[in-house]
Amino acid sequence: MDGAALLLVLLVAAVPLSAAGDAHPGYSDEGTCTVGADLRRLEEGGGRGRIIDITHAYVPDLPAFATGAVTGPVVRLKESMADGSEYNLSELRMECHAGTHVDAPGHINQAHFAAGLDVDTLDLDVLNGPALLVDVPRDTNITAEVMKFLNIPRGVRRVLFRTLNTDRKLMWRKGGDMSYVGFTEDGAQWLVDNTDIKLIGVDGLSVAAFDYLISAHVVFFKTPDIIPVEGLKLDDIEAGIYMLHCLPLRLVGAEGAPTRCILIK
Amino acid sequence: MDGAALLLVLLVAAVPLSAAGDAHPGYSDEGTCTVGADLRRLEEGGGRGRIIDITHAYVPDLPAFATGAVTGPVVRLKESMADGSEYNLSELRMECHAGTHVDAPGHINQAHFAAGLDVDTLDLDVLNGPALLVDVPRDTNITAEVMKFLNIPRGVRRVLFRTLNTDRKLMWRKGGDMSYVGFTEDGAQWLVDNTDIKLIGVDGLSVAAFDYLISAHVVFFKTPDIIPVEGLKLDDIEAGIYMLHCLPLRLVGAEGAPTRCILIK
Structure with missing residues (x-):
């Protein structure tokens, strides 16, 4: 049983979480303190283990499938705040x-x-x-x-x-x-x-x-x-x-x- | 504690899993039966819950950020077995x-x-x-x-x-x-x-x-x-x-x- 499942078992006993169709559309008011406390406990008390990233970052000189080949640029800035846009917006292109x-x-x-x-x-x-x-x-x-x-x-x-x-x-x-x-x-x-x-x-x-x-x-x-x-x-x-x-x-x-x-x- | 952590606690008691530097580079021989049995138990016995995908599939008519706009093609076949290549190879391009x-x-x-x-x-x-x-x-x-x-x-x-x-x-x-x-x-x-x-x-x-x-x-x-x-x-x-x-x-x-x-x- 993982942490979420375990917590849910605890919660089902303690807190009447409402379904989507109930009067309070979020979750029941009387349960909020317990939800918060239980989520905090789940966060802090071994609810999850240590996360290890086993993914390589996508960078332009990542090796590609030929001797000496690299992926080349993966990301390109399409809209740029430095050039006056209200936001930055990137485009992705890769094999x-x-x-x-x-x-x-x-x-x-x-x-x-x-x-x-x-x-x-x-x-x-x-x-x-x-x-x-x-x-x-x-x-x-x-x-x-x-x-x-x-x-x-x-x-x-x-x-x-x-x-x-x-x-x-x-x-x-x-x-x-x-x-x-x-x-x-x-x-x-x-x-x-x-x-x-x-x-x-x-x-x-x-x-x-x-x-x-x-x-x-x-x-x-x-x-x-x-x-x-x-x-x-x-x-x-x-x-x-x-x-x-x-x-x-x-x-x-x-x-x-x-x-x-x-x-x- | 999630399933992996729980299993690990069980295993630490039962199975001397070797570190990377030990004599058998994979894991200890005497532990293999237990490893298999414990992994099977973890698979079958509530070690994980039900997975719900909350991601939208990337398709060409996915809505984009303007009235009526769509993302357009995301994936393009760059090498094709139908055209005689030994493999299919796709390219990805998207915002x-x-x-x-x-x-x-x-x-x-x-x-x-x-x-x-x-x-x-x-x-x-x-x-x-x-x-x-x-x-x-x-x-x-x-x-x-x-x-x-x-x-x-x-x-x-x-x-x-x-x-x-x-x-x-x-x-x-x-x-x-x-x-x-x-x-x-x-x-x-x-x-x-x-x-x-x-x-x-x-x-x-x-x-x-x-x-x-x-x-x-x-x-x-x-x-x-x-x-x-x-x-x-x-x-x-x-x-x-x-x-x-x-x-x-x-x-x-x-x-x-x-x-x-x-x-x-």
């Missing part, structure tokens, strides 16, 4: 697979794309929930052998794989480096055949190593129920279990989307 | 204040903008935590009188204000409608002076009613610690307390950003 982002099934599978399986169809129940952060041996791609070694139990649905990419700070460097590590085709197949993992987080430009770029994606997207989350910032976090919240933009029609992801400890 | 989005302090305050107070500086501890969804009387903007009537207790830091905009389905209509309701200048001032609210969620195009567009924003942004979240989808949800997760893109330099927001009950 949907830049920085920390999710892949939708239509990214490398045309049947899924044609069926409308865009990022807006990705399951929020997969994108949010308990996740395991594991360390991959630093001298290898994520092969079948490595997956076997990691021995991730059945029932684990979300895994963030920290690799040599984090140690090499590849996502912090200006310019793409195609020597990042990722899944091989047999590693992808092993995951599909032997685990219940539905969300695969990686700390490199892609879930697939460059030599297996298409083939590993093809394996993951045979069925549309696996969500790769790529370009995560996994520096300086202990391996273990966290609550993951990964919330991509609802871009209708897009086969990928930038996202913000956090862990709560 | 940072379209659809469900957050304002940063630099949006209507040039001193904050010059000081670099962009969306990437917004506090994740404000954007994530317990929130109160309240119903505003349906015949009014959010004035000082309405704020007094709502009587939101001290200690409440996040409030989602549901208004006539939801009943009129304004965010679902093609084309902007400047008759949406929002905060007046005196409503904004009352909130700043008499509450601890730091996150203000609204169901219209802006946190400020059109006639108070600049003046209400100016009040909210006198100090840079209030976060307006605009264009929320608050249809068909009971008023009450939820856990809110609002995760905007980390757009360095931008004074606003599209975001995905969910409630967990």
Whole structure:
């Protein structure tokens, strides 16, 4: 039971919160003191854990998917108070697979794309929930052998794989480096055949190593129920279990989307 | 205590999860069965609540900020498997204040903008935590009188204000409608002076009613610690307390950003 649910149980007993249709449209007057006190308690008393941002900031020199390539400018000021406007107003322009982002099934599978399986169809129940952060041996791609070694139990649905990419700070460097590590085709197949993992987080430009770029994606997207989350910032976090919240933009029609992801400890 | 924290307490007693530097780089072998069982229990046994998406999908006919205006195309396919590419690749282009989005302090305050107070500086501890969804009387903007009537207790830091905009389905209509309701200048001032609210969620195009567009924003942004979240989808949800997760893109330099927001009950 999370904090909100727990509080709600407490509140249902103590406070007659009104529904939208009741006389007082907000919530019942007699309950306000309790609502305030209970929300304060929830804020202060361990109602939430420590939040860890595992998203890379979108900056113009974020590495892009080619040797030496950068994303380039992402944000442009369209209206500017410095130029006499009453407000500042920015415009955003980027590839949907830049920085920390999710892949939708239509990214490398045309049947899924044609069926409308865009990022807006990705399951929020997969994108949010308990996740395991594991360390991959630093001298290898994520092969079948490595997956076997990691021995991730059945029932684990979300895994963030920290690799040599984090140690090499590849996502912090200006310019793409195609020597990042990722899944091989047999590693992808092993995951599909032997685990219940539905969300695969990686700390490199892609879930697939460059030599297996298409083939590993093809394996993951045979069925549309696996969500790769790529370009995560996994520096300086202990391996273990966290609550993951990964919330991509609802871009209708897009086969990928930038996202913000956090862990709560 | 949320589910992850609760589980962690259970686990610390039962399972010696290894830190990143230990012999097995992932997690201890002897703990794997317990990790799997505990994660399964967390998934199935009320470890998380029901997720409610309160974000509007980004579609080309989403209302924009002018009478009859729409956002227009947001996503464009840059590489297409239908045209022989090995993958589909989308590009995203939009104003940072379209659809469900957050304002940063630099949006209507040039001193904050010059000081670099962009969306990437917004506090994740404000954007994530317990929130109160309240119903505003349906015949009014959010004035000082309405704020007094709502009587939101001290200690409440996040409030989602549901208004006539939801009943009129304004965010679902093609084309902007400047008759949406929002905060007046005196409503904004009352909130700043008499509450601890730091996150203000609204169901219209802006946190400020059109006639108070600049003046209400100016009040909210006198100090840079209030976060307006605009264009929320608050249809068909009971008023009450939820856990809110609002995760905007980390757009360095931008004074606003599209975001995905969910409630967990």
